[in-house]
Amino acid sequence: MKLPRVSAVVAAAVLTPAVLFPSTALAADAPQPAGVSGSDTVSEGEPTQEELDRAEVQKILADKESGVSVREAAEKALAGTAADLRHFLEVGLHDARYIDCRVEVTKFLATGGEAVKEAAKAALRGGSYEGLVAFLKEGRYQAQATDDRLELVRLLGRPQTGRGVKEAGEKALRINTPAALRHFFEVELPKVRADDDRVEVTRMLGTAGPALQRAASAALSGTYADIVKFLKEGQYAARAEDDRAEIERVLADPQTGPHARSAAQKALEGDAAGRRRFLESGLAAARVSDNRVKVSQIAENGGPAVRKAALAALEGDDQAVLAFLEQGWAAARAVDAAAPKPTGQPTERPTDRPTEQPRTTPAPQPTATAPAAPAAVQAADRTTTTGGTTARAATTGTTADTVARSGQLAATGADGLGWEAGAAAAAVAAGAALVVVSRRRPAGD
Incomplete structure (x- = not known):
């Protein structure tokens, strides 16, 4: 009865390693959690990796x-x-x-x-x-x-x-x-x-036009953003308004010459940039052209001193032309006015009316050396009947031309007539000269 008990104990001792060791091997081969190793093992309460x-x-x-x-x-x-x-x-x-x-x-x-x-x-x-x-x-x-x-x-x-x-x-x-x-x-x-x-912006107030002044004042009364907006945009819109008004004043000025007037009209019909260019440079260039045209007209119609000074100015630069119009013209007219009259020329100014004789003074009798008292109509009748007086009539025409030229010089005097009035004044002066000639007869009639 004791033998079976011993066999059972021996069998248990033999089977125990077979049961325990495979379990240990399987446990060792099992995959571990990611990021966890034997060294990662921490005590309770410490954070894991x-x-x-x-x-x-x-x-x-x-x-x-x-x-x-x-x-x-x-x-x-x-x-x-x-x-x-x-x-x-x-x-x-x-x-x-x-x-x-x-x-x-x-x-x-x-x-x-x-x-x-x-x-x-x-x-x-x-x-x-x-x-x-x-x-x-x-x-x-x-x-x-x-x-x-x-x-x-x-x-x-x-x-x-x-x-x-x-x-x-x-x-x-x-x-x-x-x-x-x-x-x-x-x-x-x-x-x-x-x-x-x-x-x-403050500086602009001293030189700006009306529109620009209003816009600048409004910007100064606002925030800095208003000032920045004015400098970037507002000032140009205001300047455009002022430029248009300035060009309209140029066109309304009767002293504006034809070149300046034409350029101003063209600029007024263009854009804002074109109007600014006209006022900055175009107007001055057009006025230079007009000044030269005006000096040329003065040289053609002026007396000897005026003609000489005008031609000298035309040969110079633009400043010389401007100086003539501002100062030289008046000085040359004074020289011509002070110069002695040539022999045979009328002593009175062509634009003045002849002094009328008192009605109580008897008319002078005609002599061989003085002009006859009858009017220029009687002298014209004599020139139709005698061949010799035809030459005398031609001489009278030459004298009338000289007087007309002097009358034109007087018409362009220190008053500085406008562009439209110049031609009319010359015509009036010429007519006055003819009246003076018609009241005088050459010596020898």
Whole structure:
């Protein structure tokens, strides 16, 4: 009875390793959870590696400096497994940052100055992540300082740059550090430019036309935005209104010559830019042409001194012509008026009426050396009956022509008749000269 009991104990001892050891082997071959190893075993209450990775990814996602690619990859990792989190931190983060750096550097190609663009191109051509990071951390600021310095020099050289901007810019240029140059453009320039703009609008009030004055006053009464809008747009609309009114005044002026009148009418029918060009240069050029035409007419109709001075002015430049009209013409007329009259010419002025004899004074008797008392009609009757008096009539015509020319000179006197009145005055003077001649007879009749 004891033998069976012993056999059972022995059998149990033999079978026990076969049962226990296969279970241990199977347990060792079973797959472990991702991200967990024997060394990851932590005591109760301490975070696991997955929890640590998840917290790190969330911290990267919350960073404002993280780019679009980094955020997208981080969000994808957080939605995955512990292995996805570990892969993002070891590989994906670097790749995403490289993409974001290239995108950031590329932006400077569109917004940077010349030096910044060249530095950005060099970083992109290099292709390395380290080169891109170096540009974003240091290279762009060095290149920006070069661009700021060049831009500041150009700004100071512009004639429209205000006094405040020039003073602040020159100070920054003397310091000549990247920080000082950037501070000028980002902080000081907007403030001093606002002051200069207000001064510029105020200055316009002293020389502007009515419309421009109204617009400038309204801008000064408003905000700085109103001043900027006035300088960019409003002043030009107001100037256009004033220019149109000025051209209309030129056309209404009777002293405006034909060339200036034609050019003014053409400008009035054109656009605002054409009207501004006319007032700035076209009007002066047209008046120069009119002045030369007027001096030519004076030379043709004036006395000896006037003719000589007019021709000399025409041979000179535009200033000589203008000087003649303003001063030389009057001086030459005075010379002609003071010159002695040639022998045989009437002593009285052609435009004056002959002094009438008193009715109580008897008419002088005709002699061989003095003109007869009868009127010019009787002299004309004698010239039709004798051949010798025909030559005398021709002489009378020559004298009338001389008197008419003198009458034209008188008509263009210091009063300065207008363009339309000149021809009429010359005709009236010629008629007056004929009346004087008809009342005189040559000696020997």
